[in-house]
Amino acid sequence: MNERLMDILISSFGEIFMQGIKITIPLTIISFTLGLILALFTAIVQVANIRILKSLARFYVWIIRGTPLIVQLFVIFYGLPSLGIILDAFPAAILVFSINTGAYASETIRAAIESVPKGQLEAGYCVGMSYVQTMRRIILPQALKTAFPPLSNSLIGLVKDTSLAASITITEMFQVSQRIAARTYETFALYCEVALIYLIFCTVLTKLQTICEKKLQIE
């Protein structure tokens, strides 16, 4: 490997990595948190069979799961302005990633809630607890434990999906590497490097997931 390439890789590593800390990580964390709240709500209105909200929830999940993420990004960022609604790139990305995570995670959480044996709900009623009390104290804690591994997968998926934000002008890691590649013509090296940085982020998350799962197991 020649010296020039080494220098490019070393200086770009820091640049891309820092952009990861500044954009990719916040984008992921904020979107995932909002997405989870949305998912919990979407799952619960379905399980609790709240009439209108349930139909609304099904409709939402249907639309989001049935359309590509990148198209959703384009609709919100490039499409809405023609209706007079203009969002900055970052809020637009947060909006789309949250809604997207919400739809997929709601299905995970719904399945997890349904996997908790129903008899415990009846046992709750029999000792005088209400639906809400039993859900909150008995059913949901068990469901969230079940949902934890698949939700961690969604989180790791989201880290990588944020690279799509490059397509709506956000200078996250992938876009930074594209720019450096264009400037230096070292496309292969640069794209491998950004791949490696995503891999580092995801590996850290996977390790964290394993630790948390062990903790949950012990409880």
Place this chain on the structure above:
Amino acid sequence: MLEIKNVQKSFDDLKVLDGIDLTVEKKDVICILGPSGSGKTTLLRCMNYLTKADAGEMIFDGESFDMNHISKNDIARIRRKTAFVFQNYNLFRNKTALENVTEGLIIARKMPKKEAEEIGMKALTKVGMADRFNYYPHQLSGGQQQRVGIARAIATDPEVILFDEPTSALDPELIGEVLSVIKELAKDGMTMVIVTHEMNFARNVSTKVIFMDRGKIVEEGNPDDFFTSPKNERTQQFLNSFKNRMEG
């Protein structure tokens, strides 16, 4: 104390309860026998409103309720006076034995935690599970789980406990420990309605035996008469099938 009259329940076209009348007096131990599918579980569930009957009247401590049209509030009041022990225990899996017993007291009845735990430990002691108060359901045998289930039932100080085949899910060697707990309760004068297939137990513990078939009560009486000289043909067949099984 508790009376139900003309209870009706169908699932789609299937008539599961067809005019059930039942009176429970204080300190009664009523055992309900009957073939599988005869509606025993449904009857108990209707008495606790886990299933809503299509029709029927309930008179509980002098107050009358329409079993089909009953307010949430009345259901809550009736559930306060009853307890239910399930065939498959239905313990809260994310709670320890003690928490299983205290959860309803603390969350539903707003009892201070300390007081609830005292009551909880007393209930666990009663069923011989005090030393395992800190165990989670998955760390307990079936018999132990069911004893915790019974502790959870008695802790709420109910006027009547409904048992739905409390030993049917247990390995044979674990049945005895649960039955002896129930016998203890009977000795203390606890009012109980017990669906069971344990004939000897029913004979020894009950004040009244009821035989159900196809959604109807076809025979009822005191245990000695019931077991020695059953009048109904279906009862005779049913009891004979058990005798044959025991004699192998």
